[in-house]
Amino acid sequence: MKSKKRILTGDTPTGKLHLGHYVGSVENRLALQNSGEYDCYFLIANKHAFTTRADRPDEIRQSVLDIATDWLAVGIDPNKSTMLIQSEVPAIDELTFFFSMIIPFNRVMRNPTLAQEIKDKELGDKYPFGFPLYAVGQCADILAFRPEMVPVGEDQLPHLELSREVARRFDQLYCGVDPHVQDKDYIARGGLFPVIQPLLGRVKRLVGIGPPGPDGNLLKMSKSLNNAIFLSDDADTVQKKVMTMYTDPKRIRATDPGETDPEKNPLWAMHENFNPDQAWVKEQQEAYRQGKVGDVAIKKKLVEVLNALIDPIRTRRKHFEARPDEVMDALRTGTRRANEVAEETLGLAKKAMKQDYFPRKLSIP
Numbered sequence: 001m002k003s004k005k006r007i008l009t010g011d012t013p014t015g016k017l018h019l020g021h022y023v024g025s026v027e028n029r030l031a032l033q034n035s036g037e038y039d040c041y042f043l044i045a046n047k048h049a050f051t052t053r054a055d056r057p058d059e060i061r062q063s064v065l066d067i068a069t070d071w072l073a074v075g076i077d078p079n080k081s082t083m084l085i086q087s088e089v090p091a092i093d094e095l096t097f098f099f100s101m102i103i104p105f106n107r108v109m110r111n112p113t114l115a116q117e118i119k120d121k122e123l124g125d126k127y128p129f130g131f132p133l134y135a136v137g138q139c140a141d142i143l144a145f146r147p148e149m150v151p152v153g154e155d156q157l158p159h160l161e162l163s164r165e166v167a168r169r170f171d172q173l174y175c176g177v178d179p180h181v182q183d184k185d186y187i188a189r190g191g192l193f194p195v196i197q198p199l200l201g202r203v204k205r206l207v208g209i210g211p212p213g214p215d216g217n218l219l220k221m222s223k224s225l226n227n228a229i230f231l232s233d234d235a236d237t238v239q240k241k242v243m244t245m246y247t248d249p250k251r252i253r254a255t256d257p258g259e260t261d262p263e264k265n266p267l268w269a270m271h272e273n274f275n276p277d278q279a280w281v282k283e284q285q286e287a288y289r290q291g292k293v294g295d296v297a298i299k300k301k302l303v304e305v306l307n308a309l310i311d312p313i314r315t316r317r318k319h320f321e322a323r324p325d326e327v328m329d330a331l332r333t334g335t336r337r338a339n340e341v342a343e344e345t346l347g348l349a350k351k352a353m354k355q356d357y358f359p360r361k362l363s364i365p
């Protein structure tokens with residue numbers, strides 16, 4: 001197991017997994033896990049959930065279980081992959097502190113994903129100190145595992161860019177890597193942290209099923225924006241959500257010409273991304289544009305398509321929902337394994353920083 005290359009990715013426990021996660025990251029995670037070529041680390045970023053809901057610890061705890069249950073339901077196999085709880089891996093916090101010293105505060109605040117989140121989640125200027133800190137924390141989540149690749153959705157790219165900068169800076173400052181070295185050569189030239197590569201999903205940014213945001217663009221499907229179809233939604237809920245979803249507001253009657261741009265009408269974004277019969281989609285888009293088919297027919301088809309995708313996941317989810325101990329065991333075993341790697345990384349980082357005073361051994365019973 002030790003010799004394989006690693007990948008790391010994760011989810012914040014702010015709710016359950018949705019279709020955006022599926023196409024943005026889960027498909028890649030499954031492919032990498034099942035290829036047998038990688039050691040896969042999947043992290044539940046529970047501390048980061050406190051950035052927006054520090055007043056709701058029960059909810060966060062429940063979401064940790066929900067996310068882990070969703071993972072098992074989609075096919076993450078705890079015998080092949082490592083599922084871990086962030087807050088039980090102290091090396092991540094310790095790296096966060098050191099990393100926060102080598103990256104300018106203004107650089108962190110220039111991260112467009114943070115700015116977008118502040119806007120979308122209406123955080124105003126009331127966000128906690130830990131909100132910008134979480135961006136640095138995410139560098140530590142990733143680099144603690146020194147992974148080769150990080151499978152994510154597009155919104156994560158600015159975060160990954162920060163972790164690439166942290167890796168370069170650390171390696172230059174403490175490992176003597178020449179700043180002119182190419183990213184791919186950092187490790188070969190003595191660096192500790194790899195300048196990681198993102199791996200984007202089949203769909204980089206799935207839009208939500210709600211109306212556009214203040215800037216007129218459709219919002220990203222998000223757990224926190226009330227615009228998601230969850231992988232755990234039952235068939236009736238999927239039906240209700242689809243039948244009432246936002247489409248083309250200018251279209252009053254089925255005979256009105258309709259908008260089929262997936263950037264403007266989520267009904268078509270969903271069909272383009274999930275309907276296996278793309279010839280049907282093209283044909284119906286033409287009819288929709290000409291006012292020859294109503295929303296209801298297209299929505300009904302989408303309900304069918306989505307339920308066919310979600311049904312097997314639902315069945316497996318039921319199995320794990322009834323066995324929360326099994327879910328917790330997968331997290332315990334994984335977190336134990338994750339600590340071995342993260343402790344090793346921290347030890348090496350401290351050594352490079354000349355702050356390796358007393359070796360320690362950490363264990364989870």
Ligand code: ATP
Nearest residue numbers: 011012014020024152153204205206221222223224
């Ligand atoms: P929150 O609203 O709390 O931020 P989220 O729905 O954005 O939740 P995250 O836990 O932040 O979910 O993201 C987990 C992973 O899923 C990330 O890699 C992210 O890029 C990806 N992802 C999330 N939403 C989408 C989406 N709509 N399309 C593609 N990828 C997505």
Ligand code: MG
Nearest residue numbers: 012155222223
């Ligand atoms: Mg998010």
